[in-house]
Every structure is written in C-alpha cells, then in structure tokens.
C-alpha cells in the first residue's frame with residue numbers, strides 16, 4: 672500500500688485474537704498501539720487540530736497548546752511538528768519517562784504540573800485567555816472539545832462494526848472518556864444490543880488513560896454522557912492490571928498497564944453478563960511508551 676502523508680496512517684488498526692479458555696466468548700484486541708505515535712489519541716488529536724484549522728483558530732504562527740496525561744501530548748508534539756506548528760503541552764505526574772523523551776524528541780515544550788490533567792487544563796485556559804495568549808496560543812482543550820468523541824464515533828467505532836458486524840461487547844478505558852463516548856454513541860444508535868463496558872482505576876491506583884474517578888479525577892462532559900450509555904464499569908487495581916498486561920504480552924500483545932486494566936474489565940463483564948460470541952477490547956497504547964513502568968514486571 673502506498674501512502675502520501677503520515678496522517679493517512681491514523682486508524683484502520685487491526686483486530687487480533689487474544690486466546691483464552693477463561694470465558695466462553697472470543698476476545699479480539701483492537702491494536703490502537705499501531706497508530707503513528709503508538710496510541711489511540713492520534714485519532715482525537717488529528718480531529719482537534721483539523722477542526723481548529725478549519726475554523727481559523729490555528730494560523731501557523733500560533734502555538735498548539737493542551738494538557739494531557741501523556742499520549743495526547745505525544746500526538747500533538749508529533750502531528751504539530753509534521754504540520755509545521757510549535758507545540759506546548761502540560762502533562763501531569765502520570766507521564767512516563769518514555770513519553771517525556773518522545774515529546775522532547777519531537778521538539779515540543781513540556782511542563783509537568785499537577786496529578787490530574789484538569790489542573791494543566793486550567794493553566795492552559797488561563798494562558799490562552801490573556802490578551803497576549805489569544806495572539807500566541809491555539810488551545811485544543813481535549814477535555815471539552817467535541818471533536819474528541821467525534822473522532823471515535825466517525826472512525827474507531829465504524830472500523831469495529833465493519834470488521835466484526837456481530838460484535839457482542841466492547842471494552843475500553845476512560846481517560847477523558849472521549850474515545851469510549853464516541854464508541855458508545857455509535858453502537859447505541861447502530862446496534863444497542865452491543866454491551867459497552869468501561870475500565871477505571873481503583874482508588875489509589877494510577878493507570879495512564881484510566882481515570883481514578885473515585886479519587887476525584889475530572890469528570891469531563893464526555894464521561895457524563897458515557898455514564899448514561901455504558902452497560903457496566905469496573906474498577907481495576909494495579910495488581911490486576913499488571914497480571915493481565917503480562918498475560919497479553921505472552922501472546923505478543925504489547926501494551927501499557929491500561930491494556931491489562933481493559934482485559935480484566937472485559938473478562939469481568941463477560942462473566943457477569945454471560946456474554947457470548949465476539950467481543951473487543953481496545954488497547955490504548957504501546958508497551959514501548961511505558962517501558963519505565965513495565966520494567967517492574969521483569970523477574
């Protein structure tokens with residue numbers, strides 16, 4: 672296949688079977704780790720930037736600005752560079768060392784601030800609203816930008832539907848909630864019998880891309896909507912996430928702890944709701960972006 676721009680490589684990610692005897696259902700993994708920057712956030716990033724360009728909010732002299740737990744920051748650094756923008760991102764303490772190096776490699780300015788993304792988001796908003804900031808920044812605001820769930824509604828969800836028309840359940844994690852909100856919106860319209868199951872971090876657990884809402888992680892408008900759409904949600908602790916991440920790796924499915932959290936959630940959902948047939952779990956990023964955390968599993 673021939674491609675002419677790296678943006679064309681976003682999406683159309685494969686579904687790979689994860690083999691298990693633990694449940695009656697078949698599990699497929701949607702490998703969002705195979706997007707250009709190795710994460711699901713490439714989809715929302717491209718949608719957010721293109722929408723800003725379309726609406727005249729992103730002339731080339733402006734700096735693209737946003738807050739993130741890491742993967743969106745990587746995506747903005749990468750696509751911003753490719754599209755000829757300067758980028759400034761604020762990440763929170765969940766940022767892995769690998770993602771930090773990635774962001775710097777692609778030349779973005781990086782500040783690490785706060786434990787949750789909304790703290791950085793407030794800072795971005797303050798900067799972008801000053802008279803100087805209005806001239807200087809294009810604040811993408813992934814936590815409130817409707818293009819974030821739209822990206823999954825228009826790309827991720829239809830890809831799953833086309834590849835697996837008889838899918839019976841889909842599980843993914845909630846960070847901003849944008850990805851699963853788009854997926855849930857699509858399937859509740861197209862085929863409401865598909866069970867939507869979401870993963871969140873248990874209290875005291877910090878899994879990137881998997882908010883700990885019990886501990887006060889920010890409830891975005893997408894999570895408010897998603898809570899009305901999903902069929903079930905499960906809290907996953909660090910030990911469960913680690914065990915399941917290692918299980919995936921045994922079959923060459925290489926993700927961060929978010930991947931294990933989602934597998935655990937899907938298996939619990941299948942068991943609780945007696946789900947059969949084809950199911951999908953969405954792996955949010957590549958193990959390569961989490962090696963400094965995954966190394967805890969080296970025996």
Ligand SMILES: Cc1ncc(COP(=O)(O)O)c(C=O)c1O
Nearest residue numbers: 742846847848849850880955956
């Ligand atoms: C690894 C990973 N998976 C999933 C997600 C969830 O994405 P969303 O923000 O759309 O909920 C994120 C978001 O940061 C992530 O980093």
